[in-house]
Amino acid sequence: GAGVSQSPSNKVTEKGKDVELRCDPISGHTALYWYRQSLGQGLEFLIYFQGNSAPDKSGLPSDRFSAERTGGSVSTLTIQRTQQEDSAVYLCASTFRGESYGYTFGSGTRLTVV
């Protein structure tokens, strides 16, 4: 596609429910990243996928968070048993052939846990 597509754009969920956030990167981009941004805060790295390599999960805040990337393209971030502190904007980004090109963000999923 023309850009990084994320869905849903907004999600309100009850505390304790599971949610799935989807990211469709730019076609041909081999690297995909998930970040989250709380209100008024900077970007927090969550997880990184590069081609067929094992993902870098070092930023996932707890074992309630997991992500997968199927077929080297679409990625799903899953948050189990959501907590209020999970409320944030979840941003996905992709890039081609590594860091020297910078990367392109999707418009994000705004998650609100009530």
Next chain:
Amino acid sequence: RKEVEQDPGPFNVPEGATVAFNCTYSNSASQSFFWYRQDCRKEPKLLMSVYSSGNEDGRFTAQLNRASQYISLLIRDSKLSDSATYLCVVSLYTGNQFYFGTGTSLTVIP
């Protein structure tokens, strides 16, 4: 120590002014440097890459000082539309991630 540090501001400047932001990074092995712009409630967007020799894009000039481990962004002739948060981004070129500063807030006042 954070990988990337920025003065959060806010910077409030009149239209037409020149404003400069600095950003310091902690890892001397850092290889790639960028400035991103983030408008309120929007995703960050790449403003410009920062090259060793410095580079210019219209009213925007980026500089890299490897010896002192900082990068800068200069905006000349500020426009109202320049109001945003400017994020400094550094990569180690190891294939894992970019490091974002927390951003510097700029408001250009009429």
